[in-house]
Amino acid sequence: MSEFLAMGGYGAFVWPCFALAAVVLAWNVRSARRQLALAREQALRRAAAPDRA
């Protein structure tokens, strides 16, 4: 296991790359879902009170 983490001495370069990729993949999913939830919430509020919005 520790040999796997060492990546032949390049662990300090390999793992940050995969960590950054994980961050970008996760951020895009989270951001897309949040945008959709927010937009839906706003649309619902507008539909409930069309005069005030």
Place this chain on the structure above:
Amino acid sequence: MNWIWFHKLASPPHAYGIAGRLAPWFGWPAGMLILAGLYGGLVLAPADYQQGDAFRIVYVHAPSAWLSMLVYATMAVAAAVGLVWRIKLAHAVAAAAAPIGATFTALALATGAIWGKPMWGTWWVWDARLTSELILLFLYAGVIALRASIDDRDRADRASAVLAIVGVVNLPIIHYSVYWWNTLHQPATLTKLGKPSMAGDMLWPLLAMLLGFTLYFGAVLLVRLRAEILRRERDAAWLRAELA
């Protein structure tokens, strides 16, 4: 020619529904392909004869660089369709694509820098490939900033569409930079014609990651597109029926 199907597809209620139904069909295969690619790339693939285990960075670097260009092409084509045919849905697609592309361009640049340090001996050089990819990041930033700076939605759509279309010139430059000029960056490992310059047990995880990232982009784009449609259509009658 009968364009009715096209306009029906491009109508917001239709697109909103289809995007919602389609997204999981992209998302789940994407997740499985990326997991398989990770396992194949990190565990099963042997170390490279020259770069040792550092070559494994290719499994996130190449797919993100591929997406940086695919997303830009998608955004520019959508912007052109929106400009020429005045299809608002196309502008919504372009608006949804921009932030996705920007993050993957940044990822390609960052992983490239981290890979370059041990292999080349430097984080960054101003060669044609790296510089043109950095310009791509600025183009994304410009398109996003331009859209954000204009309050009127139609004008924002048109202005950012023109910028996105102008920037398309950069795509062939990025792709061919390694052939046109002497660069530190090596030429492409995978080309449409010709055998890939990679051993089979290293190759399949890369192909899985490339396809996985592509499908992932499809899924995220569809979800962002739904949000974009909701924001643009907030006063439409169909929306009230949809949400009720």
Place this chain on the structure above:
Amino acid sequence: MTPRRKRLLAVIAIVAGVGAATALAMFAFRDNLLYFYNPSQVLAGDAPSGRTFRIGGMVTQGSVQRTPGTLEVRFVVTDFRHSVPVRYEGLLPDLFREGQGVIAHGRLNGGGDFVADEVLAKHDENYMPPEVAESLHPPTPAQAAE
């Protein structure tokens, strides 16, 4: 002409115009876009003289000489037509080895040597396990003896 066709032509004109302008600009500045010169270009006098530039090529087999106890290293860079000797003092990247592509930054001295202040390794687009590489290129006697 319908308005739609007009807009389509406008979009095509934008792409063509910007493309042509970019192509012209790149043609005008093509020398500056070259990240390095190969030994043939250097010996033909194409490289800028009197200021620093980059030279790129393959490290000739058997040409690397290190001065014991220092970081000084000498090697020959070749493009298989012409060669230029390089002198460098400092740390080398992991991929630096004989037969490897390198890019050195520095200037020519009076004696025809290239004095480098930075050496970068270039790698190719081929990826394979060591066993496959060996079967493709059997090690030279010198490498086998190491």
